[in-house]
Amino acid sequence: MEKKIKFLKDKANTIRKLVIEMLAEAKSGHPGGSLSATDIVACLYFEVMRHNPKDPNWSERDKFHLSKGHCCPAIYSSLALSGYFAIKELMKLRKLGSLLQGHPSRCIPGIEVASGSLGQGLSIASGMAIAAKIDSKDTRVYCLMGDGELQEGNIWEAAMSSAHFKLGNLCGIVDCNNFQIDGRTEEIMNIAPLADKWKSFGWHTIQCDGHNIEELLLAFKEAKTIKQKPTVIIAQTVKGKGVSFMEHVVDFHGRAPTQDEKNIALGELNKN
Amino acid sequence: MEKVYTRDIYGKTLLELGKKHQDLVVLDADLSGSTRTIFFGREFPERFFNFGVAEQNMMATAAGLASSGKVVFASTFAMFAAVRALDQVRNSICYNNFNVKIVATHGGITVGEDGASHQALEDINIFRAIPNMKIIVPADGPQTKEAIMAAYQIPGPFYVRLGRWKSATIFKENDFTFGKGQIVKEGKDLAIIACGIMVNEALAASDLLKEKGFSVTVANFHTIKPIDSELLIDIAKKHKKILVCEEHQIIGGLFSAVSEVLIQKYPTQVKPIGIKDEFGQSGSPQELMDFYGLSANNIAGKAEEFLRQ
Numbered sequence: 001m002e003k004k005i006k007f008l009k010d011k012a013n014t015i016r017k018l019v020i021e022m023l024a025e026a027k028s029g030h031p032g033g034s035l036s037a038t039d040i041v042a043c044l045y046f047e048v049m050r051h052n053p054k055d056p057n058w059s060e061r062d063k064f065h066l067s068k069g070h071c072c073p074a075i076y077s078s079l080a081l082s083g084y085f086a087i088k089e090l091m092k093l094r095k096l097g098s099l100l101q102g103h104p105s106r107c108i109p110g111i112e113v114a115s116g117s118l119g120q121g122l123s124i125a126s127g128m129a130i131a132a133k134i135d136s137k138d139t140r141v142y143c144l145m146g147d148g149e150l151q152e153g154n155i156w157e158a159a160m161s162s163a164h165f166k167l168g169n170l171c172g173i174v175d176c177n178n179f180q181i182d183g184r185t186e187e188i189m190n191i192a193p194l195a196d197k198w199k200s201f202g203w204h205t206i207q208c209d210g211h212n213i214e215e216l217l218l219a220f221k222e223a224k225t226i227k228q229k230p231t232v233i234i235a236q237t238v239k240g241k242g243v244s245f246m247e248h249v250v251d252f253h254g255r256a257p258t259q260d261e262k263n264i265a266l267g268e269l270n271k272n
Numbered sequence: 273m274e275k276v277y278t279r280d281i282y283g284k285t286l287l288e289l290g291k292k293h294q295d296l297v298v299l300d301a302d303l304s305g306s307t308r309t310i311f312f313g314r315e316f317p318e319r320f321f322n323f324g325v326a327e328q329n330m331m332a333t334a335a336g337l338a339s340s341g342k343v344v345f346a347s348t349f350a351m352f353a354a355v356r357a358l359d360q361v362r363n364s365i366c367y368n369n370f371n372v373k374i375v376a377t378h379g380g381i382t383v384g385e386d387g388a389s390h391q392a393l394e395d396i397n398i399f400r401a402i403p404n405m406k407i408i409v410p411a412d413g414p415q416t417k418e419a420i421m422a423a424y425q426i427p428g429p430f431y432v433r434l435g436r437w438k439s440a441t442i443f444k445e446n447d448f449t450f451g452k453g454q455i456v457k458e459g460k461d462l463a464i465i466a467c468g469i470m471v472n473e474a475l476a477a478s479d480l481l482k483e484k485g486f487s488v489t490v491a492n493f494h495t496i497k498p499i500d501s502e503l504l505i506d507i508a509k510k511h512k513k514i515l516v517c518e519e520h521q522i523i524g525g526l527f528s529a530v531s532e533v534l535i536q537k538y539p540t541q542v543k544p545i546g547i548k549d550e551f552g553q554s555g556s557p558q559e560l561m562d563f564y565g566l567s568a569n570n571i572a573g574k575a576e577e578f579l580r581q
Contacts, residue, residue, distance in 0.1 A: 106368050113335060115363075121332075123328075123329045123331075123335075123364075124364055125336060126333050127333040127337040127340070129336075131297075131337050131341070131342055134297065153328075154329060154332065154360070157326040157328060157329035158332070158333070160329075161326065
């Protein structure tokens with residue numbers, strides 16, 4: 001277990017470095033939420049999910065959908081590190097004609113469905129989960145949402161229907177970094193109490209530290225044992241996690257690091 | 273003339289398709305009795321999902337199902353498909369070019385007594401603007417069947433617009449090709465291009481005009497997108513004047529689609545019959561057709577005026 005945790009921590013650190021590099025190169029994009037989601041994403045791609053980078057459409061794969069599409073740098077890095085496409089593609093992020101669009105697009109190997117317009121992802125993931133049930137497959141579907149995103153009404157429509165359709169194969173993860181573009185989530189539009197909301201919608205609810213690999217792995221393991229209802233993991237995270245001057249700083253929701261900031265950030269991450 | 277509810281035909285066709293094709297999944301949002309998806313739902317409950325009054329969730333879930341290889345038919349009223357769930361249709365369905373077939377009933381002014389909130393008069397305009405979307409407005413029962421079969425067979429997103437009331441049967445079975453307009457009646461003084469229930473009104477108008485000595489061509493353009501440019505140019509070459517009739521806003525619907533082609537390829541005088549940038553109101557379907565100038569009498573009057581100009 002300790003070896004596994006060390007391996008995932010290293011992966012997460014590598015993802016963080018790639019996120020910083022690709023965003024500095026692109027000169028635009030969303031570091032804050034990418035860094036808060038990194039440990040969750042590392043656990044999914046390098047431990048929890050069944051997937052095959054050599055065959056992105058492998059019929060026995062588990063599925064992942066990034067509902068908070070703007071945090072795709074963390075996903076793109078994980079896909080590249082897994083071998084879905086070359087790592088050098090990351091440095092063309094957001095450029096004209098590049099594979100890696102500013103928000104996930106279906107043309108990218110490993111991306112199941114496009115995202116970017118917030119609030120639709122849980123519905124999409126529930127559609128994948130329903131399809132797996134119809135086909136009697138043991139596919140598990142993971143959907144990563146932002147906490148600010150939970151202000152979208154569509155999320156709660158999907159929360160309702162996923163419980164109604166008893167989608168035990170669906171696991172939502174809320175990257176609860178407490179910030180959105182305009183400021184602190186509790187000040188802009190309070191979504192608390194989150195766990196109570198999901199419970200009352202009929203979901204199995206797990207709360208954990210979204211940067212503690214061991215807690216995350218236990219949460220994913222517990223989710224797999226719940227068969228009659230969907231599970232949500234409410235992961236408490238830090239916006240901008242891992243880079244001292246980005247942590248808890250709302251400005252880095254949607255601003256890329258400059259070259260100088262990139263160098264400082266990489267210096268910090270290289271010490272890990 | 274025989275009249276049928278095109279939504280009955282939709283329900284029956286879906287049921288037939290469902291027997292043959294295991295990949296077909298049907299979704300509805302608390303209107304399965306009205307849209308007739310319940311015919312399928314009763315027979316195949318394991319492939320039918322009712323989302324309650326939540327059209328946005330239905331459309332985005334349809335995208336997820338389609339991403340997993342399902343051919344999804346999603347139904348509600350035209351108003352809720354085109355307006356309420358537009359973001360989901362654009363970003364989750366069309367951007368991904370998914371196999372989601374939106375079949376909406378209760379399109380147009382003839383929804384009647386429910387009034388303006390339920391009269392979708394912008395739906396064709398809205399969906400026409402979205403890449404990958406294909407649009408069919410069937411003229412009658414037999415064409416509804418063909419449209420549904422075509423939507424199942426042809427990959428990608430579709431919008432099929434049906435009405436609430438019975439439609440007069442004009443066409444025989446197998447008289448429909450997706451993407452192709454069709455000349456229903458040939459004349460020489462004027463061409464009337466129509467879709468949906470307006471084809472029948474146009475035919476009735478052509479009879480009235482014949483009594484006045486005018487010979488009129490009537491063409492059915494059931495496929496609004498992609499529009500049959502070839503036939504349009506051919507019609508324009510043979511007629512100096514074209515009247516376009518639709519149960520929809522003049523802005524952005526069939527009139528716009530026709531004009532966009534002809535202004536570039538074969539400039540011709542084209543005039544619209546449709547809703548003139550206003551909301552509808554309550555009334556019986558026939559009263560509304562008369563009031564908003566869509567019925568055969570109105571078309572004949574407008575055509576005569578156009579011909580005498």
